[in-house]
Amino acid sequence: MPIEIGRPLHDIFKYHNGYKAVEWKNWIILFSLPLLKAYLDKRHFQGWANFVKVVKLCLEPEISEE
Structure with a gap:
């Protein structure tokens, strides 16, 4: 697993209230x-x-205009 992913995610259905920013970033x-x-x-899905x-x-x- 790449280092930027960090530790494996917790079950989002059970633990989403305790997710930290990096866990939300990885999930998204x-x-x-x-x-x-x-x-x-x-x-x-497109949205x-x-x-x-x-x-x-x-x-x-x-962020550039390109």
């Missing part, structure tokens, strides 16, 4: 798309995918 950008694809209809893109953009150290 690494795990959510493949895990939610089977549960969301196409429209909602979530757009949210994931925005989160990744916000995590960049520098």
Whole structure:
């Protein structure tokens, strides 16, 4: 497992109240798309995918207009 992932995630259904920022970041950008694809209809999945893109953009150290 890559070091930037950190420790394995806790069960999101049981422990989401105790998630730290890094756990939410990992859930959103690494795990959510493949895990939610089977549960969301196409429209909602695309909206979530757009949210994931925005989160990744916000995590960049520098944002340009490119």
